[in-house]
Amino acid sequence: MIRGAIIGLGKMGLSHTAIIGANPKVKLAAVCDTSSLVLSAFKKFSQIKTYSDYSKMLDEEPLDFVVIATPTKFHYPIVKSALERGIHTFCEKPFSLTVKEGEELVALVNQKGLVNQVGYHNHFIGTFRELRRLIQTGILGELTHFTGEAYGPVVTREKGGTWRSKPEEGGGCLYDYASHVLNLIQEIIGRPVKSSGILLKSIYSKGVDDAVYALLTLNDGTSGVLSVNWSDETYRKMSTSITVMGKKGKLICDATELKIYLKEAAPHEGLDKGWTTKYITDLAIPVDFYLRGEEYSAQLDYFVDSIINRNKAEYNTFEQGLYTDKVIEMLIDNSKNNHHG
Amino acid sequence: MDKVLFGDNQFFAVNHASDEKSRAQAIRFKDDRAIIQVLDQAIDLGINTFMCTTHDRIANVCDHLRANPAKYADFLIYPCMPYAHKYANAVTELGIAGTIKQYVPGNVFSTFAKGGFAFLNKDFIKLMELLIDAEMKMFKGIQTPVIFIQNVLVDMILGLKMFEVFKEYDAYIRKKYQAEPGYITMNMPALLDALNSVGIENPIICSSINKIGFRMSGGIEIYEKYLNEKEFRPIAMQVLAAGALRPKEAIEYLGNFPKIESVLFGASSQSHIKETKDLIEKYLCPIAVAD
Numbered sequence: 001m002i003r004g005a006i007i008g009l010g011k012m013g014l015s016h017t018a019i020i021g022a023n024p025k026v027k028l029a030a031v032c033d034t035s036s037l038v039l040s041a042f043k044k045f046s047q048i049k050t051y052s053d054y055s056k057m058l059d060e061e062p063l064d065f066v067v068i069a070t071p072t073k074f075h076y077p078i079v080k081s082a083l084e085r086g087i088h089t090f091c092e093k094p095f096s097l098t099v100k101e102g103e104e105l106v107a108l109v110n111q112k113g114l115v116n117q118v119g120y121h122n123h124f125i126g127t128f129r130e131l132r133r134l135i136q137t138g139i140l141g142e143l144t145h146f147t148g149e150a151y152g153p154v155v156t157r158e159k160g161g162t163w164r165s166k167p168e169e170g171g172g173c174l175y176d177y178a179s180h181v182l183n184l185i186q187e188i189i190g191r192p193v194k195s196s197g198i199l200l201k202s203i204y205s206k207g208v209d210d211a212v213y214a215l216l217t218l219n220d221g222t223s224g225v226l227s228v229n230w231s232d233e234t235y236r237k238m239s240t241s242i243t244v245m246g247k248k249g250k251l252i253c254d255a256t257e258l259k260i261y262l263k264e265a266a267p268h269e270g271l272d273k274g275w276t277t278k279y280i281t282d283l284a285i286p287v288d289f290y291l292r293g294e295e296y297s298a299q300l301d302y303f304v305d306s307i308i309n310r311n312k313a314e315y316n317t318f319e320q321g322l323y324t325d326k327v328i329e330m331l332i333d334n335s336k337n338n339h340h341g
Numbered sequence: 342m343d344k345v346l347f348g349d350n351q352f353f354a355v356n357h358a359s360d361e362k363s364r365a366q367a368i369r370f371k372d373d374r375a376i377i378q379v380l381d382q383a384i385d386l387g388i389n390t391f392m393c394t395t396h397d398r399i400a401n402v403c404d405h406l407r408a409n410p411a412k413y414a415d416f417l418i419y420p421c422m423p424y425a426h427k428y429a430n431a432v433t434e435l436g437i438a439g440t441i442k443q444y445v446p447g448n449v450f451s452t453f454a455k456g457g458f459a460f461l462n463k464d465f466i467k468l469m470e471l472l473i474d475a476e477m478k479m480f481k482g483i484q485t486p487v488i489f490i491q492n493v494l495v496d497m498i499l500g501l502k503m504f505e506v507f508k509e510y511d512a513y514i515r516k517k518y519q520a521e522p523g524y525i526t527m528n529m530p531a532l533l534d535a536l537n538s539v540g541i542e543n544p545i546i547c548s549s550i551n552k553i554g555f556r557m558s559g560g561i562e563i564y565e566k567y568l569n570e571k572e573f574r575p576i577a578m579q580v581l582a583a584g585a586l587r588p589k590e591a592i593e594y595l596g597n598f599p600k601i602e603s604v605l606f607g608a609s610s611q612s613h614i615k616e617t618k619d620l621i622e623k624y625l626c627p628i629a630v631a632d
Contacts, residue, residue: 017501045503281585290527
């Protein structure tokens with residue numbers, strides 16, 4: 001059994017705690033948060049040790065890994081402390097607030113040779129996995145265009161809130177919602193290297209963006225559109241989709257289905273000419289414990305198994321998370337240039 | 342419990358197979374009258390139990406039931422709380438303390454006469470009771486013989502191993518509402534073990550049960566073993582595996598497990614409701630339960 005701890009007990013942190021708590025390969029040694037309300041619930045109802053100071057916890061507890069789900073501005077110091085102590089680290093997305101800090105952490109983790117993962121959980125949804133595989137087979141021929149979208153009802157009224165309404169702390173739709181889409185585009189289609197026509201729009205929020213629209217060009221020259229809005233209450237929950245067009249067809253993918261249109265049949269894939277739909281019921285990654293979606297368990301199973309089996313991870317490395325941060329920084333820089341030019 | 346429990350996912354744009362279909366549902370059920378019309382069709386077909394989330398719009402349906410007491414005299418509601426997205430979106434926006442402030446009725450500081458949050462720190466059970474009462478308010482005057490906690494919360498408590506919370510919930514539902522507590526889960530075998538470990542025997546557990554093992558965490562074999570060997574009152578949901586199975590083969594499979602007391606399903610058209618109901622009546626043969 002390996003020993004782990006969770007730092008940061010907000011929505012994602014509690015979810016990670018429950019999933020790790022249910023994993024028989026792991027001894028959940030401790031949790032850490034600054035909220036006395038949350039910690040006293042753990043003291044009262046669970047056997048898990050609690051800390052309000054992460055340095056103290058890292059010093060006192062012998063740990064194989066930590067899961068960090070604090071507000072983004074704390075990622076850098078906490079990840080650094082964990083890595084320096086030789087602890088495998090899972091960090092929530094977005095990875096870092098500045099590229100400089102992120103680069104330092106990537107260099108450190110590579111030097112230490114530790115397992116590292118960022119919480120871009122969409123890569124553990126069966127439909128997006130299948131989309132990635134199909135594109136890698138070249139089934140669409142030369143790519144001509146893509147659209148990456150996410151919509152949801154996070155901020156639908158005018159009122160101030162938590163750190164998510166502070167841009168300097170990693171708040172806003174670009175960091176929170178668009179980062180997921182940028183990361184999917186980057187790992188499934190290609191790495192964005194250029195952006196233009198970026199619009200960062202505040203709708204209800206003051207100080208941060210509620211919607212992000214931009215044109216992106218990828219490293220292979222493919223161009224496409226990013227369209228993300230977290231103030232759209234016509235969606236019951238966050239809904240993310242990727243559409244990719246090529247000379248031989250089109251793929252439309254979300255968390256529930258992958259729609260495939262091919263101009264000619266692809267018998268080796270068992271795909272007809274015209275439309276085929278693949279459903280999540282056939283593509284979901286099986287898990288032993290389910291909370292809110294297979295992907296949340298599957299990503300932590302992958303992290304734990306990477307530690308136990310000493311595998312080199314393919315999905316959601318710090319380096320991949322850092323690249324998404326670089327694209328975010330590029331979009332912010334471009335939007336500032338728009339304002340002043 | 343009736344063999345057939347009518348669900349509400351179709352009314353609130355919950356579709357596990359297609360985001361596109363869920364949008365079409367949101368458009369169709371924009372109006373509360375459209376929901377009531379489908380409920381009336383289900384009642385005409387002999388369905389008497391509606392199992393529904395504590396969604397704001399259910400409050401409107403409840404108003405309609407209360408306004409027509411003769412028509413709905415025998416109609417039962419099994420509430421499922423909480424409507425999790427309401428809280429999840431609030432936690433993202435307001436944080437945990439902010440969410441409690443928003444949803445606990447009245448002012449937290451006056452609710453807990455002395456000390457506000459400091460007091461609340463020591464009295465989570467009181468907080469749970471207040472939240473249950475807030476969610477149950479909309480059902481006043483309506484028969485709610487079974488009251489469920491939603492799977493997001495059940496499975497969170499299960500993973501955190503805070504099993505005593507189940508015990509407190511169980512006791513409060515029985516005492517305050519004279520109702521049977523129910524549990525919705527995506528992790529049925531682990532949940533049954535957890536409930537048994539705190540002395541909750543023969544619980545009502547609603548979980549995915551389908552022949553392809555969809556959303557049956559840990560695998561279909563252990564689910565079948567528990568359905569055959571353990572003592573509990575299972576309700577089957579997601580029996581069509583989000584549309585991957587045809588109704589006949591799906592319900593025929595449930596007939597293999599005499600312990601299954603009820604099937605939860607939702608549908609929007611009278612013909613689909615009738616087809617599924619007839620299949621359930623035909624294939625489901627629950628063994629008699631003592632109470």
